[in-house]
């Protein structure tokens with residue numbers, strides 16, 4: 095489903111070159127549940143942005159669902175990304191001037207669903223993350239953890255086959271974090287959704303079946319998680 | 322130093338009323354190291370915003386360093402806040418179009434220090450959080466954990482006597498999080514700086530000497546942390 099071969103990402107900053115990803119090769123099958131860990135700045139979000147078609151590699155190739163992503167035109171890439179991937183961003187990325195409900199409903203705009211269905215499903219997703227009575231709040235009227243949960247609701251509402259979650263529990267208390275990870279386990283087990291979670295907490299990584307470690311842009315470990 | 326008496330904070334949303342803080346009374350002395358925990362939405366950030374003079378209570382009173390904060394004019398409040406409080410925000414709050422160095426130097430603009438000294442101290446603060454070679458990056462050229470560390474550097478650069486840190490390790494790997502908490506311990510022990518840390522991680526809360534628990538806007542526990 096997801097196949098990276100020799101993927102690198104570099105940035106030029108004046109006369110220095112920063113290697114955010116260094117020749118990463120990685121294959122993830124439909125239905126996998128992968129945890130990604132590594133120090134701050136080791137390339138995890140960069141990896142997620144490339145897998146999520148939000149960024150392009152400097153070198154190497156990326157195939158998503160059989161398509162060579164670098165060969166796709168912008169519109170086709172947007173369509174494939176929108177129907178294939180639900181993204182929980184590290185920084186939330188909510189629209190500031192619209193309500194939680196509108197933010198969660200947004201990914202369905204391209205799906206052709208009618209307004210009643212979009213809002214019904216957005217409400218359902220908000221209820222799933224415990225925010226039914228915050229539907230009409232704007233992001234600045236929500237706590238940090240509530241904003242993070244709106245981001246999670248938005249990522250699941252389209253029932254996309256792949257969920258990329260970049261530190262989904264970083265702003266959540268332990269109990270709420272466990273609820274979210276159990277939600278991901280349910281989606282993986284019952285709907286066969288592929289889950290990739292970036293986390294720096296070992297207890298959260300344990301929900302996955304496979305652990306990938308990054309350091310300085312390189313993948314340094316890829317092993318099964320034994321319970 | 323910090324004295325809250327019967328502090329409440331309410332928001333009106335249409336025909337419902339949300340009680341973010343419910344009659345909180347709390348006294349914190351200079352040199353204290355306090356950890357604050359509680360579920361998502363329980364009022365922790367609201368408390369920090371009131372202590373940090375970024376928000377006003379709906380009821381009750383708040384005295385900071387002997388001043389009744391509600392009696393201060395806007396300019397005087399800004400001056401007292403700027404010299405008394407270093408704030409690590411839950412959402413980072415960095416200026417997007419300026420470098421890490423400029424962001425860290427910002428609180429010193431009001432202190433009257435000359436440019437060379439402001440930039441020397443900003444570089445020093447960045448080095449303290451391990452970001453010396455990211456000084457000229459803008460926030461969108463930094464990882465989540467790097468942005469969080471720039472926020473921390475900005476909070477310590479003025480050597481303010483109070484540091485309010487709202488989930489300062491939420492985006493940091495375990496090793497980096499420990500470095501940051503050890504930095505706070507040093508500042509508390511060697512410079513007598515008062516530290517208040519909001520966290521949802523028990524291991525992080527253990528660095529404090531006093532634990533305060535919130536639930537539904539109320540303080541439900543206030544006890545010593547025994548090692």
Ligand SMILES: Nc1ncnc2c1ncn2[C@@H]1O[C@H](COP(=O)(O)OP(=O)(O)OP(=O)(O)O)[C@@H](O)[C@H]1O
Nearest residue numbers: 235237238239240332341361362363364365366367
């Ligand atoms: N401007 C606002 N208007 C309405 N409700 C608000 C507003 N700001 C905050 N709230 C509500 O106040 C409550 C407390 O929010 P607060 O940000 O203090 O929680 P918190 O304990 O910091 O949570 P977290 O751990 O998720 O960061 C939440 O239920 C939130 O929805």
Ligand SMILES: Nc1ncnc2c1ncn2[C@@H]1O[C@H](COP(=O)(O)OP(=O)(O)OP(=O)(O)O)[C@@H](O)[C@H]1O
Nearest residue numbers: 105114134135136137138139140462464465466467
């Ligand atoms: N636009 C950019 N220009 C220059 N350097 C960048 C840019 N974006 C990211 N970087 C650098 O690339 C490296 C990897 O960043 P990335 O965000 O992938 O790390 P991360 O593993 O997600 O870290 P964290 O755990 O702190 O979120 C970092 O050192 C960062 O400074």
Ligand SMILES: [Mg+2]
Nearest residue numbers: 139184464465
């Ligand atoms: Mg990241």
Ligand SMILES: [Mg+2]
Nearest residue numbers: 237238366411
């Ligand atoms: Mg908060």
